[in-house]
Amino acid sequence: MTTARAAFFLAFKSLLNRYITAGLTIFAIGVSVMLVLGVERVRQNAKLSFANTISGTDLIVGARSGSVQLLLYSVFRIGNATNNISWRSYQDIVKRSDVKWTIPLSLGDSHRGYRVLGTTEDYFKFYRYGSKRLLKFSGGKPFGDVFDTVLGAEVAEALGYKVADKIVIAHGLGTAGFTKHNDKPFTVTGILERTGTPVDRTVHVSLAGIEAIHLDWRGGSRVPGMSVTAEQARSLSLTPKSITAVLVGLKSRLGAFRALRAINENRREPLLAILPGVALQELWSLMGTAEAALGIIALFVVVSGFIGMVTMLLASLNERRREMAILRAVGARPTHVFSLFVLEAWLLTLLGCVLGVALLYLGVSIAQPIIETRFGLFVPMDIPSFGEWIILGAIMSAGTIAGALPAFLAYRKSVADGLTIRT
Amino acid sequence: MIELSNVRFRWRASDPLLIDIAKLSVGNGERVFLEGPSGSGKSTLLNLLGGVMVPEDGTVSIDGADLTALRQGVRDTFRADRIGLIFQMFNLIPYLDLVDNVVLPCKFSTRRARIAREKSGSVEDEARRLLRNIEIDPDMLGDRPVATLSAGQQQRVAVARSLIGSPQLIIADEPTSALDQNVRQSFMSLLFKEVADVGATLLFVSHDASLAVDFDRRLIMSEINESGAK
Numbered sequence: 001m002t003t004a005r006a007a008f009f010l011a012f013k014s015l016l017n018r019y020i021t022a023g024l025t026i027f028a029i030g031v032s033v034m035l036v037l038g039v040e041r042v043r044q045n046a047k048l049s050f051a052n053t054i055s056g057t058d059l060i061v062g063a064r065s066g067s068v069q070l071l072l073y074s075v076f077r078i079g080n081a082t083n084n085i086s087w088r089s090y091q092d093i094v095k096r097s098d099v100k101w102t103i104p105l106s107l108g109d110s111h112r113g114y115r116v117l118g119t120t121e122d123y124f125k126f127y128r129y130g131s132k133r134l135l136k137f138s139g140g141k142p143f144g145d146v147f148d149t150v151l152g153a154e155v156a157e158a159l160g161y162k163v164a165d166k167i168v169i170a171h172g173l174g175t176a177g178f179t180k181h182n183d184k185p186f187t188v189t190g191i192l193e194r195t196g197t198p199v200d201r202t203v204h205v206s207l208a209g210i211e212a213i214h215l216d217w218r219g220g221s222r223v224p225g226m227s228v229t230a231e232q233a234r235s236l237s238l239t240p241k242s243i244t245a246v247l248v249g250l251k252s253r254l255g256a257f258r259a260l261r262a263i264n265e266n267r268r269e270p271l272l273a274i275l276p277g278v279a280l281q282e283l284w285s286l287m288g289t290a291e292a293a294l295g296i297i298a299l300f301v302v303v304s305g306f307i308g309m310v311t312m313l314l315a316s317l318n319e320r321r322r323e324m325a326i327l328r329a330v331g332a333r334p335t336h337v338f339s340l341f342v343l344e345a346w347l348l349t350l351l352g353c354v355l356g357v358a359l360l361y362l363g364v365s366i367a368q369p370i371i372e373t374r375f376g377l378f379v380p381m382d383i384p385s386f387g388e389w390i391i392l393g394a395i396m397s398a399g400t401i402a403g404a405l406p407a408f409l410a411y412r413k414s415v416a417d418g419l420t421i422r423t
Numbered sequence: 424m425i426e427l428s429n430v431r432f433r434w435r436a437s438d439p440l441l442i443d444i445a446k447l448s449v450g451n452g453e454r455v456f457l458e459g460p461s462g463s464g465k466s467t468l469l470n471l472l473g474g475v476m477v478p479e480d481g482t483v484s485i486d487g488a489d490l491t492a493l494r495q496g497v498r499d500t501f502r503a504d505r506i507g508l509i510f511q512m513f514n515l516i517p518y519l520d521l522v523d524n525v526v527l528p529c530k531f532s533t534r535r536a537r538i539a540r541e542k543s544g545s546v547e548d549e550a551r552r553l554l555r556n557i558e559i560d561p562d563m564l565g566d567r568p569v570a571t572l573s574a575g576q577q578q579r580v581a582v583a584r585s586l587i588g589s590p591q592l593i594i595a596d597e598p599t600s601a602l603d604q605n606v607r608q609s610f611m612s613l614l615f616k617e618v619a620d621v622g623a624t625l626l627f628v629s630h631d632a633s634l635a636v637d638f639d640r641r642l643i644m645s646e647i648n649e650s651g652a653k
Binding site: 003006009010014322325326327328329330331332333 | 466473475476496499500508510511514516518519531
């Protein structure tokens with residue numbers, strides 16, 4: 001007990017004496033710990049928010065393409081649909097006896113970098129995310145008029161919009177340089193509460209609104225000489241000819257496979273119906289490679305941190321032979337010499353872990369708003385999770401074991417030198 | 424205090440004997456000068472007396488205990504409890520301060536820690552008392568890195584360290600070889616005074632025969648060691 005305390009005291013003083021090299025080693029380990037924990041934290045929360053993006057929807061139907069692609073554009077607002085589905089096919093789905101509700105989705109326009117989604121009021125009644133949560137309004141109400149719009153929380157916050165503001169929708173996607181539907185501005189009637197899903201980054205309008213702004217457009221550009229004013233548009237038929245995708249809720253989930261097959265085998269139009277859960281899994285497994293790559297990189301950073309530590313301890317070995325002899329002379333056993341080095345490695349790793357966690361929280365506090373607005377991913381400032389404690393424990397063990405190599409060499413030298421001072 | 428009989432030592436069976444001492448006896452409280460040039464087996468003898476190495480033959484007894492009969496761990500504890508060692512130079516651990524260097528043996532020996540506390544209340548106070556005895560002011564020099572002390576000061580600190588907790592045997596291995604002539608004299612008189620204070624036995628190893636005059640007895644390495652090592 002006394003000698004254990006002595007070894008700890010010596011290890012601490014010895015590191016304190018070499019504060020520059022020890023400090024750099026701790027910093028290297030700290031950075032690697034921060035990276036590993038950061039990757040783990042982002043991964044965990046990405047997976048969580050990913051799985052929470054959509055719930056309560058039994059089928060997603062779009063034009064025939066890949067299931068991941070359909071999921072990406074219909075739910076994540078990433079990429080574009082290669083094809084639309086006709087209004088008639090949509091009506092066929094609506095009329096199916098096993099269908100409880102549908103949410104039509106029409107994509108393709110944008111507002112200052114945010115996607116515009118044409119849909120119906122059913123979106124606010126049936127769309128669910130997380131643990132079957134419905135969308136809530138933080139202000140205002142659903143769109144009622146053709147030129148009304150409901151904004152996601154982030155859109156409103158980032159662009160500073162309030163209820164009753166007027167916005168102009170751009171044709172196509174992108175932040176600048178696109179032709180705008182500036183003859184037909186929309187009025188903000190409602191702003192949704194934050195959901196942590198792509199809904200936050202969406203500008204919602206009615207299907208009729210989408211149709212109205214495209215009345216005088218053909219094939220992506222304004223028809224010369226043809227101009228339909230907003231007032232004229234209201235009197236015209238605003239039923240769309242096609243939509244991008246449909247979210248479907250069934251009366252019974254048990255019927256999902258039958259409905260799926262029926263839609264996929266539709267003869268009139270090549271449609272694709274997918275089960276959101278299955279597609280989410282598929283998409284996540286695609287990202288699994290990137291996830292694994294990140295993990296491996298972080299692991300190698302840890303390894304390089306430990307290599308630095310072992311190098312530092314090994315480099316000091318020869319100049320410390322005298323110290324070993326003095327310690328032996330005052331009664332230290334060779335095992336004390338061994339434990340002195342292991343303790344130094346343990347202390348360096350411990351301080352590295354503490355620094356790493358501190359850097360993680362510093363990093364999270366700085367990057368949190370950036371990650372949230374750029375990637376829609378909320379990385380919490382929580383205390384380390386169970387998994388993160390496991391990682392810290394593994395790093396502590398690995399660091400201590402890495403210290404065993406210089407410790408063993410010091411032990412051997414100490415046994416060979418005994419009380420004889422060599423330099 | 425020290426009894427060696429028929430002690431033989433070599434690194435490997437194929438090597439020549441490094442140590443071959445038929446008899447070496449040092450009495451309690453005796454001050455013995457052991458003269459020998461480097462290479463005469465002095466450092467090996469030191470390791471044998473410290474119980475760091477064991478001979479292939481014979482017995483090494485310190486204070487009545489036969490070291491060769493003890494396990495390594497027990498020998499280490501024995502050394503911590505009973506022996507104070509002073510090396511040639513650079514005796515101090517560079518990352519410890521003055522007082523911590525002197526206190527060091529008490530960290531490995533509960534016996535010496537106890538004795539030190541009995542004398543001055545705490546091991547640190549005993550260290551300060553010993554430092555003042557050897558004319559080093561711990562309050563003035565205490566904050567300085569020990570490496571910045573002069574060679575003479577460092578050797579005196581080593582004396583204080585060897586004496587803390589009153590071990591029965593002090594072994595000094597050429598402690599004056601790095602010191603100037605004038606410093607050497609004052610070092611020797613301080614060493615004698617302090618060893619006498621504690622009542623310890625002193626084994627002083629050196630090749631400088633001029634220092635031998637004040638000792639009770641003078642031994643010559645080549646006469647006691649029949650190994651032929653020079």
